[in-house]
Amino acid sequence: MPDGDQKKPSRIQTRNRLVILDAALNVFSQHGYRGATLDQIASEAGLSKPNILYYFQGKEDIHLTLLSQLMETWLDPLVELDPDGDPQTEILDYVQRKLDMALELPRESRLFAGEILQGAPRMGPHLESDLKPLFDQKCEVIAGWSAAGKIAPINPQHLIFSIWATTQHYADFAAQVTVLLGADTDPYQTASEHLRSMFTAILRNKA
Amino acid sequence: MPDGDQKKPSRIQTRNRLVILDAALNVFSQHGYRGATLDQIASEAGLSKPNILYYFQGKEDIHLTLLSQLMETWLDPLVELDPDGDPQTEILDYVQRKLDMALELPRESRLFAGEILQGAPRMGPHLESDLKPLFDQKCEVIAGWSAAGKIAPINPQHLIFSIWATTQHYADFAAQVTVLLGADTDPYQTASEHLRSMFTAILRNKA
DNA sequence: ATTATCTATAGATCTATAGATAATGC
DNA sequence: ATTATCTATAGATCTATAGATAATGC
Numbered sequence: 001m002p003d004g005d006q007k008k009p010s011r012i013q014t015r016n017r018l019v020i021l022d023a024a025l026n027v028f029s030q031h032g033y034r035g036a037t038l039d040q041i042a043s044e045a046g047l048s049k050p051n052i053l054y055y056f057q058g059k060e061d062i063h064l065t066l067l068s069q070l071m072e073t074w075l076d077p078l079v080e081l082d083p084d085g086d087p088q089t090e091i092l093d094y095v096q097r098k099l100d101m102a103l104e105l106p107r108e109s110r111l112f113a114g115e116i117l118q119g120a121p122r123m124g125p126h127l128e129s130d131l132k133p134l135f136d137q138k139c140e141v142i143a144g145w146s147a148a149g150k151i152a153p154i155n156p157q158h159l160i161f162s163i164w165a166t167t168q169h170y171a172d173f174a175a176q177v178t179v180l181l182g183a184d185t186d187p188y189q190t191a192s193e194h195l196r197s198m199f200t201a202i203l204r205n206k207a
Numbered sequence: 208m209p210d211g212d213q214k215k216p217s218r219i220q221t222r223n224r225l226v227i228l229d230a231a232l233n234v235f236s237q238h239g240y241r242g243a244t245l246d247q248i249a250s251e252a253g254l255s256k257p258n259i260l261y262y263f264q265g266k267e268d269i270h271l272t273l274l275s276q277l278m279e280t281w282l283d284p285l286v287e288l289d290p291d292g293d294p295q296t297e298i299l300d301y302v303q304r305k306l307d308m309a310l311e312l313p314r315e316s317r318l319f320a321g322e323i324l325q326g327a328p329r330m331g332p333h334l335e336s337d338l339k340p341l342f343d344q345k346c347e348v349i350a351g352w353s354a355a356g357k358i359a360p361i362n363p364q365h366l367i368f369s370i371w372a373t374t375q376h377y378a379d380f381a382a383q384v385t386v387l388l389g390a391d392t393d394p395y396q397t398a399s400e401h402l403r404s405m406f407t408a409i410l411r412n413k414a
Numbered sequence: 415a416t417t418a419t420c421t422a423t424a425g426a427t428c429t430a431t432a433g434a435t436a437a438t439g440c
Numbered sequence: 441a442t443t444a445t446c447t448a449t450a451g452a453t454c455t456a457t458a459g460a461t462a463a464t465g466c
Contacts, residue, residue, distance in 0.1 A: 010417070012464090030325060035241030037454065051419055053456065110324055113379070117317055117324070118237060120382040127386045135387050152408075157388060158401035165376035166369045172320070173372075175327040179334045180342050181364060194365035201359075201408040217443070219438090244428065258445055260430065 017055050020045045021069070024062045029107040032114045033063055033122075060122070067115065067123050070108050071130055077101060078160075081138055087145040088203050091159075095199050096192065098167035103188055109171035135160065151203045159202075166195055224262050227252050228276070231269045236314040239321045240270055240329075267329070274322065274330050277315050278337055284308060285367075288345055294352040295410050298366075302406050303399065305374035310395055316378035342367065358410045366409075373402055 009017075023044035027036040038059055042049040056062045077097035081090050102109050115123045135157075142156035170177060170191055181187055216224075230251035234243040245266055249256040263269045284304035288297050309316050322330045342364075349363035377384060377398055388394055 010464090012418070016418090032239045032242060032321070032325065035239060035325070038456085039454075048420065049455090050421085050457080054418070059455070113324055114239070114321070116380050116383050117320055118239065118242070120386075124382070124386070127383060131383075132387055154404070155397055155401045158394075158398055161376055161380075161384065161398075162373045162401070162405060165372040165380075169368055169372035173323050173368075175331070176323050176334060176338075177368065179327075179331070180339055187365075190362055191365055191368075194362045194369070197361070198369060198405075198409045201411070202405045204408070217438090219444070223444090245430085246428075255446065256429090257431080257447085261444070266429070 013055070016045075016047065016051075020047065020052055020055055020062065021066055024066055025107050025111060028063060028066065029110040029114070032118070064122055066111065067126065070111065071123075071126055073105070074101075074108065074112060075130065075134055078134055078138055081141065083141045083144075087142075087150045088200070091142070091151070091163075091203060092196060092199060095163050095167065095195050098163060099170065099188075099192055099195060102167050102169075102171040106171035106174060109168050113168065113172040154202065163199070166198075220262070223252075223254065223258075227254065227259055227262055227269065228273055231273055232314050232318060235270060235273065236317040236321070240325070271329055273318065274333065277318065278330075278333055280312070281308075281315065281319060282337065282341055285341055285345055288348065290348045290351075294349075294357045295407070298349070298358070298370075298410060299403060299406060302370050302374065302402050305370060306377065306395075306399055306402060309374050309376075309378040313378035313381060316375050320375065320379040361409065370406070373405075 020041065024036070024041045026044055027040045030036075031040070036059070038049050038052055041062070042052050045052065052062075056065070077094060080097070081094050112123075115121075120127060139156040139160065142151075142154070142159065145151045146153050146156070170187055177187055227248065231243070231248045233251055234247045237243075238247070243266070245256050245259055248269070249259050252259065259269075263272070284301055287304070288301050319330075322328075327334060346363040346367065349358075349361070349366065352358045353360050353363070377394055384394055
């Protein structure tokens with residue numbers, strides 16, 4: 001057989017790996033890496049524990065696979081920020097996409113938050129290799145818009161941090177938001193309006 | 208002996224409990240509740256594991272004690288928001304106090320973040336009993352300022368969420384901030400200026 | 415023939431306790 | 441006498457593997 005030979009995964013392989021990753025996302029995002037157990041993942045996935053280990057090398061393998069696969073999804077909204085678009089529209093749309101993502105993919109948001117919170121022990125290299133180049137590039141775009149007077153003078157790095165923080169807050173701190181707004185209140189509409197208004201104000205700001 | 212009798216703790220009692228709580232804060236804030244072990248806490252505290260359990264009933268007892276004791280510190284900056292002060296000054300000073308706290312007490316910030324991230328399994332009641340009343344009260348103050356035209360029309364709940372999110376981000380996501388700004392950059396000065404400028408803009412906003 | 419699953423269990427880790435010993439305070 | 445600490449270990453939990461058995465694809 002040729003060197004780079006790799007058997008095509010069977011349909012069952014493909015499906016069970018997806019089932020396991022989805023179960024693991026539930027468990028890891030709720031309990032953190034150490035708090036999650038293979039028993040819980042197996043139970044969520046409807047498979048036996050040894051069977052989980054037939055599809056993945058171990059607990060860390062599952063976690064790393066999840067993080068790697070989700071990184072792309074996670075960066076996507078920032079990738080779409082278009083240097084040639086209208087600056088204010090581009091930034092406000094980016095805020096909206098991030099908020100949508102936090103509310104549609106709260107498990108993913110919490111998985112990342114937990115990993116970063118613990119010092120990114122397994123994701124550090126991915127941050128350097130994937131996130132940082134994109135971040136630097138988009139900061140330059142925003143700095144260019146500021147310099148050209150198309151938006152207010154602003155620190156691009158901290159602007160992006162503020163966008164991440166305010167949008168992901170609704171996923172990562174959902175337990176607290178629910179207590180404070182009441183379990184029957186859907187924060188989506190009001191959050192969206194608040195963030196739009198807030199970031200509009202700072203982009204217009206003549207300080 | 209009278210009913211409510213409680214022996215005064217000895218000096219060693221007092222000191223060792225503090226030593227253990229400080230060690231536990233290190234360990235819990237870095238690894239989360241499940242990820243932390245009594246071994247790590249004992250090692251950090253310079254005490255034997257059974258000795259830890261001489262001072263506390265168990266792992267959960269230590270964690271709960273930490274969370275309860277820190278709740279007060281954590282709410283303090285919001286308590287200080289003065290209904291009779293100048294609205295813009297009060298809010299901007301609050302932002303500054305929260306940022307100072309995130310940078311001075313990052314372990315505390317991460318401990319709370321981890322607890323909320325996992326659905327506040329041990330802190331839920333404290334949120335209802337301590338945080339919510341204060342939150343509601345201060346939201347009314349801010350709503351009053353808005354209604355009186357002293358600051359721009361704004362959603363008080365989401366404004367507070369945005370303040371929490373943007374300031375605590377520098378503690379909770381420090382690993383990411385460090386990668387993106389470079390390990391040699393101190394974010395404090397630039398973050399402070401950015402947040403002041405941002406929240407000034409939204410308070411002034413005439414939408 | 416190969417892929418997938420199951421039973422049984424090894425070996426490590428972790429929380430917690432029992433019971434003996436040492437240190438401290440009256 | 442009381443408080444504090446230590447050694448030893450019980451009992452539970454967890455990751456991972458060995459080896460047998462069942463299901464699937466050619």
